[in-house]
Amino acid sequence: MPEPAVLLELPFTGRWRAEMSPARRVPSHGTDLFGITYAIDFVGVDESGRSAPNTWRSRFASEAPETFAGFGRAILAPLAGAVVAVHDGEPDHVGRRSPLTLLPYLLGQADRVRQGVAAIAGNHVVIAPAPGGPFVGLVHLRRGSLRVRLGDTVAVGEPLAACGNSGNSTEPCVHVQATDSLDWTTARGVPIAFRRYRRLTDGVIVQDAVPGEREVIEAI
DSSP: OOOOOEEEOOSSSSEEEEESOTTTOSSTTSOOGGGOTTOEEEEEOOTTSOSSOOOHHHHHSOBOGGGSTTTTOEEEOSSOEEEEEEEOOOOOOOBOOSHHHHHHHHHTHHHHHHHOHHHHHOEEEEEESSTTOOEEEEEEEOTTOOOOOTTOEEOTTOEEEEBBOOSSOSSSBEEEEEESSSOTTTOOEEOEEEEEEEETTTOOEEEEEOOOTTOEEEOO
């Protein structure tokens, strides 16, 4: 019998594109490491559905994180609970959409995994609705933007931080996951779903679901 999903609100407003969706495959990111089995990434996009303008840099070079539509957007609490983990101080690195910049980055993946959670998650916040979990993590946040501290109690929709490009990400995004443990080195991933959003391809309002791969959605 499938494990019930943890129901969340979307952790943002506006338009975002789903990437690495568990609607496409499980494990969504190709691994169970760090409890990311059912994780999903959201990339902020503009009215045209683009994360950033297409320029010569996007084809041949890396790009400043400020170039991207999602960088700096507010990230909100997707559930009520206590802040059980918080980490800041990791740099926001450049964005990489060009294959010329993605290849060397991918070759460094194994080294980042060996460095541990901070190198993978970057700046992040973990919220738990109860002491025993589940533990919901919001990852790749902007350095210096975190507005909560360990032990704080947050309400649904409360601002937590800003979207960034810290940790193991190729462009500014927010990565959302749920686990059965606060220790991501041994945690097991838990399925998640979102209570309500609008699918922009056809305007349909979807409830208690996970957006499909590269689906552009809008928080409502």
